Amino acid sequence: MAAVTSNRWLRQVLTTSLEDRSKEIQDLVFSSNPVLAILRENDRFKEYSGPDIRVPLTIDKLDGQWFTGYDKLNNQPKELINSAVWTPKNVAVGFSLTGTEILANEGRAKIIDLVDTYMENAEDSMKNVMEEAIHGDGTGSGGREMIGFGGALPIVANTGVYGGIDRSQVAMWRTSSFNATTDFTDIGNAFDVTTCMRILRRIIAMRSKGTRKADLIICDIKSYDVIQSALTSIQRITSANVGKLGFDALELSTPAGPVAILCANGVGTVMPDNTIYGIDSQALEMRYHPSRNMVPLFEGDGARPINQDAIVQYLVWNGEMVLKNPRYTWRLVTA
Template sequence: MAVNPDRNYGQILTASVARRSTDVQNIVYNSTPLTAILKDQGRIKTKRAGGPELRVPIMFDKLQAQWFTGYDKLQITPKELLNSAVYNWSRCVGMFSLTGTELLYNSGEEEAIDLMETYMDAAEQSVKEAFEEGMIGDGTADGGRQMIGFGGAIPIVANTGTYGGIDRASVADWRTSTFDIPEGDVDGYTAWDSTTARPIIEKITLARSRGGRYPDLIIADANSYAAISAAFVAHQRLASERLARLGFTGMTIITPAGPVDVIAAGGIGNVMPENTFFGIDTKGAAIYTFPGQEFVPFHPGDGMRPINQDAVAQGVVWTGQFVLENPLFTYRAITA
């Protein structure tokens, strides 16, 4: 027997799920400063062709300019500039199910929408939390199915392992940087506090810049952020137009390379590593999504109905990957 044979009722459920799946996309992307900035800068991209792997063209070398005069020979040695970084697609779904009894007792139009809204809220929250954890994670959770976040993209040991199928030990331009401040990785400093935080950030930012590119966003754990905040008196605090427009609370440091927005990562369920901050070049980062899989209903219509149970199952699914297209200007700093 069908859960509810009323065609109009089924259309209500289908329309509710389809509408809310669009809302989920905005809720998830706007939930963290990095993803909101990437969305704002058009750095969330749908891969136009599918396939079992995500292949991202990268430029891992550059042409050498040459000064010349008269009959000097010009260097035209062939040079391979482009290759592909290869990633697995990561898939995340927030699932829920409703029994025939629950649907029977909520069979009116308003009741049906209210019930579906409640479960969609729960699905949204589960996807949002999993996505936020994935942005910090190393991709090993759930048997390696998790999205490759900062933990894998910006490792502690920068010249080991592979990322996107490329060996970081052999390709220097494919590495991020790690600065262990207590170990003296920032020349002249071995302590992270209110007196050293700002000059350390200025020094690192300038060192990791070239041609107008630099790490323009810092995401710091509570301990690291406290020292940065204490470095400013109230009248010195600045917030960039970007932070104000996107609605995030933070501060902006003016460095020799350019303004750097600083955001704190914390709160219940926070998975940010302690005594750590990440410097992100937002122009070199992107989120790629699989065609037709950007927070859409997991099952067609109003859901999947088991042949031996009076129930309906539905969810919201996302398939994609976080990618550092150019890791050179992005870094991790350890503060204690």
């Protein structure tokens, strides 16, 4: 297809701008959210290829047996290995400019860098879209959205299909779900300043083994306020590991070791009210396709209408958030 305008710079300005800034955009988007930032820091961004995202799992364990003399030894066949499978999702932020708009923004008439302004807006939009998806259940946009904590950590732990595996049929594939008003009656029947620390320590003690635990706790503002109020000034220790990533987090001592507690605050936050996520960051990954990792969707000149002096381009990402081991990850409803 012949170009509408003969000016090569004009035809390719959006694409080259995106290509030049792709690495910067990756840093901006994936460092703007504490969950994504910690996953990047822990090298939990993994490439995938092929039609789906497939994670091998150990779904059962062999049995040991004490014996003596002529006891019969048990050798019952078991299927130990299976796979969880996710369908990759696509997200795009698009914008367009006409040749007239770009030409009018050149030379002495230039007030702002028009392309940079559109690029910065696209970056902010991508950050917002990714944050919404992290807290979603994957049903948004007709099921085209990335599966976030809403789907990976359901309130009813034995329902739903995740990674192609039915939780009602496979107990080992279930995360844990707790309710502060009903599950800790020996401590209390409310999540308040007198009970919150004991409830959190109880959950982490029950859902940990050795060094594995939910080392990252994400709270809504109401739950975070209760936790912070329960700590004396000398107990409000800032997590150094999370702090170096640019986020403020409290560090809580638990029977399984220290954990970081963050508040999912901010304008337009989509964190559910009265909710706390306990996340084993070693079990959580962002799988992405290297050809669509915050890069231009269209190569070369981008997309151009055949009868208009305009160019359209998209910033695009492809992948899925994957919880590949649910054993130490949990959800707490606080009210």
